[in-house]
Amino acid sequence: MNSITVLLADDQRLMREGLATLLALADDIEIVGQAADGQEAIDLAKRHKPNVILMDVQMPHVDGIAATQAIRAALPDTKVIMLTTFSDDEYLMAGLRAGAIGYLLKDMPSEQLVDAIRSAAKGQSPIGPEMARKLVNLVTHSPAMSKSSVVSELSDREIEVLKLIAAGLSNKEIAEQLVIAEGTAKNHVSNILSKLEARDRAQAVARAKELGVL
Numbered sequence: 034m035n036s037i038t039v040l041l042a043d044d045q046r047l048m049r050e051g052l053a054t055l056l057a058l059a060d061d062i063e064i065v066g067q068a069a070d071g072q073e074a075i076d077l078a079k080r081h082k083p084n085v086i087l088m089d090v091q092m093p094h095v096d097g098i099a100a101t102q103a104i105r106a107a108l109p110d111t112k113v114i115m116l117t118t119f120s121d122d123e124y125l126m127a128g129l130r131a132g133a134i135g136y137l138l139k140d141m142p143s144e145q146l147v148d149a150i151r152s153a154a155k156g157q158s159p160i161g162p163e164m165a166r167k168l169v170n171l172v173t174h175s176p177a178m179s180k181s182s183v184v185s186e187l188s189d190r191e192i193e194v195l196k197l198i199a200a201g202l203s204n205k206e207i208a209e210q211l212v213i214a215e216g217t218a219k220n221h222v223s224n225i226l227s228k229l230e231a232r233d234r235a236q237a238v239a240r241a242k243e244l245g246v247l
Contacts, residue, residue, distance in 0.1 A: 036063040037154045040081060042074035042097065043067075043089040043116075048139070052087065059147050071095025078104045083111055084154045088133070090117040090124050098127045105132030112153040116146075135159035186228050192246060194221040199238045199247050 039062055043049045049067045056062045065081040068074035072095040078086060086104065090097040101113045114135040115128040128136050134153050137146065137160070149159035187195070190211075197207045208218040222234070229244075231237035241247045 036061055037085060037150060038063050038065045038081065038083040039150060040065055040074065040077055040083040040086045041067045042069075042071070042086060042092065042100065044069050044092040045089075048089075055143050056147065056150070062147065062150060071097055071100030074100045075103050075107075078108055078111060082108060085150050086111060086113045087116045087150075088113050090115055090119055090128065098124075098131045101128065101133050102131040112156070114149060114153050114159060187225070187246065191221055191225050191228070194218065195225055195237065195241055195246060198222065198225070198234050199241070 039056060041049050041052050041064060043052070046069070049069075053064050053067065056064060065083050066077040068077050070092045074086065074088065074092075074097075075095065086101075088097045088101055092100075095103075097115060097117070101115070104111060104113060112134045113132060114137060115124070115133045116137050116139055117124065118139050125136050134156075135149060135158050137149055141149075152159045193211065194207055197210055202210065204218045204222060205215050207222075208215040211218070225231075226233070226237050229237045229240040231240050238247065
């Protein structure tokens with residue numbers, strides 16, 4: 034069985050050495066290098082082509098986010114796990130966007146860290162429980178989800194009216210088309226503008242197209 038080659042990147046020497054000592058206890062993990070900053074991590078990664086990199090977020094010269102992006106571009110088969118003390122949403126999303134496969138906090142149990150490295154080597158995404166909750170919250174409240182909620186607020190009748198607005202019909206023409214009172218058509222248009230947060234009919238149509246309603 035081949036060992037999982039691992040590169041450690043952290044600007045704190047004690048952290049690097051502690052991790053190296055810890056991981057050396059696992060018979061299927063081999064430490065191939067230690068980097069004190071992001072640029073050194075990039076250089077060592079290109080030299081050793083490790084299976085997995087444990088990457089700190091905040092480091093001098095080149096931070097972990099930028100280093101991750103550079104490494105993933107050069108070595109797409111190398112898996113990067115962000116290992117940090119920072120649980121900020123901003124760092125979590127930035128790390129994942131940069132190409133990290135996982136995001137863990139440094140205070141996690143050692144046996145879980147070893148399991149996370151093994152999972153990452155297999156292409157799985159290890160994310161700690163706290164960060165997983167944050168990620169779910171971020172996705173749930175993302176613009177895409179907000180768009181879906183806006184669309185769900187529109188009734189079937191309002192979507193019908195919206196399509197007629199897009200076709201250039203006036204309130205009177207919409208009323209005639211749907212066989213409803215002109216006042217009712219006007220109310221539908223007002224509700225549509227309110228739900229789409231549009232100042233006029235043209236902006237409502239543009240917003241509807243953006244949301245995929247039209």
